[in-house]
Amino acid sequence: MNSVPIAFPASPAWSRSPTLSPGPSSAGDEGRSPAGGEGEQPRSPGNANGVPPLPRAGEGQGEGRGEGSTPYHATPVAHLLDGWLNEAVSLGASDLHFEPYPAFYRIRVRIDGVLHELARPPLVLREAIAARLKVLARLDIAEKRLPQDGRLQLRAGGPVPRVVDCRLSTLPTLAGEKVVVRLLPDASQVPALDAVGFEPEQLAAVLHALGRPHGMVLITGPTGSGKTVSLYSLLARLDDGSRNLCTVEDPAEIALPGINQVNLNERAGMTFCNVLPALLRQDPDVLLVGEIRDAATAAIAVRAAQTGHLLLSTLHTNDAPAALVRLADLGVPRWQTASTVHLITAQRLVRRLCQCRLPDMRTASAMAQAGVGDDALSDDRPLWRPGGCASCRQTGYRGRCAVHQVVPVSEAMRELMRVNAGAARLAEQARREGVLSLREAGLRKVRAGLTSLDEVLAATAP
Ligand SMILES: [Zn+2]
Numbered sequence: 001m002n003s004v005p006i007a008f009p010a011s012p013a014w015s016r017s018p019t020l021s022p023g024p025s026s027a028g029d030e031g032r033s034p035a036g037g038e039g040e041q042p043r044s045p046g047n048a049n050g051v052p053p054l055p056r057a058g059e060g061q062g063e064g065r066g067e068g069s070t071p072y073h074a075t076p077v078a079h080l081l082d083g084w085l086n087e088a089v090s091l092g093a094s095d096l097h098f099e100p101y102p103a104f105y106r107i108r109v110r111i112d113g114v115l116h117e118l119a120r121p122p123l124v125l126r127e128a129i130a131a132r133l134k135v136l137a138r139l140d141i142a143e144k145r146l147p148q149d150g151r152l153q154l155r156a157g158g159p160v161p162r163v164v165d166c167r168l169s170t171l172p173t174l175a176g177e178k179v180v181v182r183l184l185p186d187a188s189q190v191p192a193l194d195a196v197g198f199e200p201e202q203l204a205a206v207l208h209a210l211g212r213p214h215g216m217v218l219i220t221g222p223t224g225s226g227k228t229v230s231l232y233s234l235l236a237r238l239d240d241g242s243r244n245l246c247t248v249e250d251p252a253e254i255a256l257p258g259i260n261q262v263n264l265n266e267r268a269g270m271t272f273c274n275v276l277p278a279l280l281r282q283d284p285d286v287l288l289v290g291e292i293r294d295a296a297t298a299a300i301a302v303r304a305a306q307t308g309h310l311l312l313s314t315l316h317t318n319d320a321p322a323a324l325v326r327l328a329d330l331g332v333p334r335w336q337t338a339s340t341v342h343l344i345t346a347q348r349l350v351r352r353l354c355q356c357r358l359p360d361m362r363t364a365s366a367m368a369q370a371g372v373g374d375d376a377l378s379d380d381r382p383l384w385r386p387g388g389c390a391s392c393r394q395t396g397y398r399g400r401c402a403v404h405q406v407v408p409v410s411e412a413m414r415e416l417m418r419v420n421a422g423a424a425r426l427a428e429q430a431r432r433e434g435v436l437s438l439r440e441a442g443l444r445k446v447r448a449g450l451t452s453l454d455e456v457l458a459a460t461a462p
Contacts, residue, residue, distance in 0.1 A: 086156055088109045091393075095110040097180050100177070103123070133181070145172055148169070149170070151165065154166055166183055167182040187255065189254075190229055193233050197404060197445075205408045212342055213310065214310055216302070217341075219314045220315045220323045221316075225348050231314060235256070235286065239259065246260045250263065285309065285310065286312065292313050298331060317346070320346040334417045346404065349403075350400060352450055353450065354386070357452075359383070360383035372457075383452075397455075401445065438459075439456065439457075
């Protein structure tokens with residue numbers, strides 16, 4: 001992924017009064033100073049976790065980090081970290097990277113899929129930063145030679161205070177420990193099914209498949225294409241109070257009220273093969289399996305979908321028709337796949353244009369050169385390209401939307417499966433039945449002014 005310099009809002013993040021706390025399993029000693037040199041903070045009596053309070057606006061902590069009035073060395077690492085984490089939340093970041101290099105230290109945030117530099121604290125702070133983060137996630141601060149992972153909770157302030165669940169991982173690199181904090185979405189960020197970005201005919205096909213009492217609905221796409229959130233949108237749609245909904249994930253990314261969520265834990269023996277039979281004894285109607293990634297999972301998932309359960313899951317394939325072949329590669333007999341899978345979607349995320357968008361004056365020949373034919377974009381509405389303003393931090397984009405290919409498995413496709421047809425023939429049949437490709441669905445979003453041509457071309461490159 002590329003790194004883009006970014007202009008941040010003038011108001012410092014730490015004026016938004018966040019607090020940090022360790023993961024739910026922890027209690028007690030997290031307020032301890034990890035590196036011994038950064039200064040212990042007084043505990044706030046009102047803070048149940050015993051976590052140091054954050055500096056408020058006007059306390060003089062960290063204003064103008066590095067360039068401005070208060071130098072880094074005058075601010076405790078715990079306060080600096082609170083500021084960076086809170087700033088990441090308020091920017092809507094999905095990940096925060098703490099990266100030591102031989103000559104410098106860099107903190108970057110991923111926003112809408114792209115990394116941006118957030119700060120460059122002095123390299124000398126690298127161990128204190130890693131140690132403090134490890135304390136917050138209840139990791140072993142003495143272990144610096146092996147990767148570790150844990151969880152922590154970030155209490156973000158602002159107009160609507162909320163708790164952000166985070167996953168933290170460390171990795172020993174040549175220049176020291178690199179730490180990545182993943183900010184997990186919460187239930188409020190799961191969109192309703194009609195806001196997921198399906199085209200009208202795609203939504204109709206999805207609703208039809210969800211109306212079936214059993215069988216399988218699959219979402220495909222690469223890592224980071226938003227499959228999990230879409231899967232949860234499908235699940236939320238099915239949650240009308242009359243069904244028993246269960247998920248098995250490794251691990252669950254979003255906690256949803258009203259849904260029985262189970263985490264796999266290979267080390268403790270909680271494997272998919274152990275958990276699923278137990279779940280099936282619990283009278284489920286709908287099962288969500290985080291990902292079908294091996295033959296054992298595929299076999300059990302198909303069996304569950306054939307015995308009166310609706311099963312939702314994801315697969316790593318480039319497009320939807322390839323998922324049928326992928327299941328065969330995982331050892332599921334083709335006739336079984338053909339009779340079990342009702343619908344497959346593929347998806348990609350594209351960045352949404354900010355309101356500062358500008359007309360895209362590209363000529364028809366430039367479009368043709370980019371591989372976009374006249375038929376795809378031939379109406380009189382203008383296309384748009386990114387502009388740049390303060391609210392999108394000069395990137396031209398704010399937020400993302402999903403682009404989908406939705407393939408209902410037809411009788412003709414089932415027949416092709418039974419005669420061992422490959423992915424290309426299945427894709428050809430889907431086209432014949434009027435299924436939009438990912439690019440065609442993306443170009444509709446371009447025409448609607450939601451995103452830019454370049455975004456869709458990049459996200460749907462073959
Ligand atoms: Zn803008």
